[in-house]
Amino acid sequence: MTTKTKAKPAADAAETSTPRMMTGAQIVVEALREQGVSVMFGYPGGAVLPIYDALYGQDAIRHILVRHEQGAGHAAEGYARSTGKCGVALVTSGPGATNMVTPITDAMMDSIPMVVITGQVPTHLIGTDAFQECDTTGITRTCAKHNYLVTDVNQLARTIHEAFYIATTGRPGPVVIDIPKDIQFATGPYVGKAGILKPTYVPQTQPAPEAIKAVVDLMTKAWRPVFYTGGGVINSGPRAAKLLRELQAVTGIPVTSTLMGLGAFPASHPDWLGMVGMHGSFEANNAMHDCDLMICVGARFDDRVTGRVDAFSPKSRKVHIDIDASSINKIVRVDVPVLADCAEALEAILKELKARKAKMPDLSAWKEQIDAWRARRCFAYAGSREVIKPQYAVERLYELTKDRNTYITTEVGQHQMWAAQFYHFEEPNRWMTSGGLGTMGYGLPAAVGVQAAYPDALVIDIAGEASIQMMMQELSTAVQHKLPVKVFILNNEWMGMVRQWQELLHGERYSHSYSESLPDFVKLADALGAHGIRCDDPAELDAKILEMVTHPGPVLFDCRVERAENCLPMIPSGSAHNQMILGEITGNEIGEAGRRLV
Amino acid sequence: MSDGTIPPGPAPKSAYFLSHEDEEVERRTLAVIVDNEPGVLARVVGLFSGRGYNIDSLTVAEVDASQHRSRITIVTQGTAHILEQIEAQLLRLVPVAEVIDITNSKRGIERELALVKVAGTGEKRVEALRIGEIFRAHVIDTTNESFIFEVTGASDKLTQFVDLMRPLGLVEVSRTGVLSIKRGKEKG
Secondary structure, eight states: OEEEOOOOOOOOOOOSOOOOOOHHHHHHHHHHHHHHOEEEEOOOOGGGGGHHHHTTTTOSSEEEEEEHHHHHHHHHHHHOOOOOOEEEOOOOOOTHHTTTHHHHHHHHTTTTTEEEEEEOOOOOGTTTTTTTOOOOOHHHTTTEEEEEEOOOOOGGGHHHHHHHHHHHSSSSEEEEEEHHHHHSSSSEEEOOTTTTOOOOOOOSSSSSSHHHHHHHHHHTTTSEEEEEEHHHHHTTOOOOOOOOOHHHHOOOOOEEOOOOTTTOOOOTTTEEEEEOSSTOOOOHHHHHHHHHHEEEEEEOOOOHHHSSSSSTTOOOOEEESSSGGGGGTTSSSEEEEESSSSHHHHHHOOOOOHHHHHOOOOOHHHHHHHHHTTTTTTOOOOOEEEEBHHHHHHHHHHHHHSSSEEEEEOOHHHHHHHHHSSOOOSTTEEEEEOOOOOOOOOOHHHHHHHHOOOOEEEEEEETTTTGGGGSSSSSHHHHHHTTOOOOEEEEEOOOHHHHHHHHSSSSOTTTTOOOSSSOOHHHHHHTTSEEEEEEGGGGGHHHHHHHHHSSSEEEHHHHHHHHTTOOOOOOOTTTTTTBBOOOOOOOSOOOOHTTTOO | OOOSSOOOOOOOOOOOOOOOHHHHHHHEEEEEEOOOOTHHHHHHHHHHHHOEEEEEEEEEEEEEETTEEEEEEEEEEEEEHHHHHHHHHHHHHEEEEEEOOOOTTTTEEEEEEEEEEEEEOHHHHHHHHHHHHHTTOOOEEEESEEEEEEEEHHHHHHHHHHHHHHGTTEEEEOOOOOEEEESSSOOO
């Protein structure tokens, strides 16, 4: 039998004798305020007008009006990832809700805490195919961590607090609250957040002591260990990143990370291996393949990371620290599962190591091997004086912004991988990218969300010319709300990753991957009230990046780059970690089985 | 390079790439205890269809009104790895309190109830009644030309009963799906 441990009843649910009565709409605003929400993102419509009315004239919560509901969702995600707080979005029924489905799914895949409030047609109209009606809870049931349809105003405040609790604890995720319009008008009691518990929902945060002992047993015997860290370390909070660094300092174990986990460990550290996976570094992938002990901290053995699973790290014992039991043994069978919050597990491991005063194995031979892999310089590319290489563009962007208070978001595709390879992060929460769902259009609204959280920071969306067109209307949001985001487009006129795969897999038959009729991005920036910059000369790149960085308002930077550059190195689908393509693509890398994979 | 002192672990197994054809598919009965809230059944059923798991039988009813708890009994099948995932994924659902593995061959008792309508006259009618007695079926409705039998038992017993009724004028069958509970004095 598997049971969730019983939640302890609230110590004292400090109930005031007579609860304050207010309308449903006022309850929503009051509950958000009590939850500490200072910024939210949204778009009004018929079914949320009462809530918008309650927002009017108050200044506790800043509302950022987006241009498309999807933008509100990604902005809330960007806000959440950069602050560690819960992102909040408010949209109307029907199309408002369906436009939120992509960000909700995105937040689910990347475990981002988010509360989405959707308006719904009045309860008596539900099920009648009323104007702007859709089955929001039905549609979002499988793409949200949890969802609610509130049919009783007396339950509204409690539901909102419960939603925040569920969104932000355990493995974080999006929670949807669908509120019919009549409930927003109805009067009910306001209940505070104290003592809100859900007895069937009890995340396990403390690791089992036997598991920690087993981990330390392995660590003290491993000659070729590696830390494989993921977004869980970021989600767990700054304490987890700090403990990871401490544990690494004590053990000397080299560290790699998934796309989601970049920044948890400083990229400048000599034991940093770079990112793992399909477009990860040669040294990270080979270390993963040849290690004798893999310590996975808050990552989930995603197919972009593992490559061919039956050839994945064949010689290693594996430890998996995760707060979600369903992630453990899902893709790869592990030897020591540790069901816990990353920070708690890392702290327990540190304590156990210190208590044992164990001598750690000498890792110098392992590090020599790693240095030999490093010496292959897998990210080397042919430079050019004539055209801007996309790798060069990101390198220069990094050099010219690394000493500032910089946050990076991305869209999805080649530029995203180049950003991950050539932009280096020292701290967590500085890197916002759509990893699991791979949502083109994520980066600009996410940057809007980050900038709303940190008005004085430098927030850059590293974009592609195809991705940016999926959500480029949000530049108008940035202009309206004086959010000076910088959009740095690596414009190669192709859906670059699609083109690369067509080159690899489909005999250079470039079916519908060329971006015909691109807008003039400089004029587009002008039209939207932002600043446009174009650069196609490597010699002018630095000056123009500095122009972008120092411009006080939003910037759309059209960086014309080499058009046919491939993103390398690469593990072709269906291949193992030690079968990376390092140099040029020949077209014969992927076998029959690999072709059928994504 | 030293060979290290950690003995090699078992070969990695995975949900991708590896064929599961050589792995044995097991049948499993799970009792899922849930908060009886709107949409909870859709969550559970949606999880099975969304992740490609099978449902062979499903029954659901409230079992504790004071705590708003319902018991969903699901008969499913899969390899050991899939079954482990099913349990973990079920527990990940917010309103799921418990997942109890009650598999017939081990510690559980399974029962199902069927209502079986048989129409006929003469010798066939007598034979239907006689077989009904053998299976301890109750006749809960009768006309000159028909019986409705209420029969309970393990699923294969019900199937056997229905098969025997087929040549005797079987009209229709309604079955509850499997219910289950653990043997002994302990709760789930």
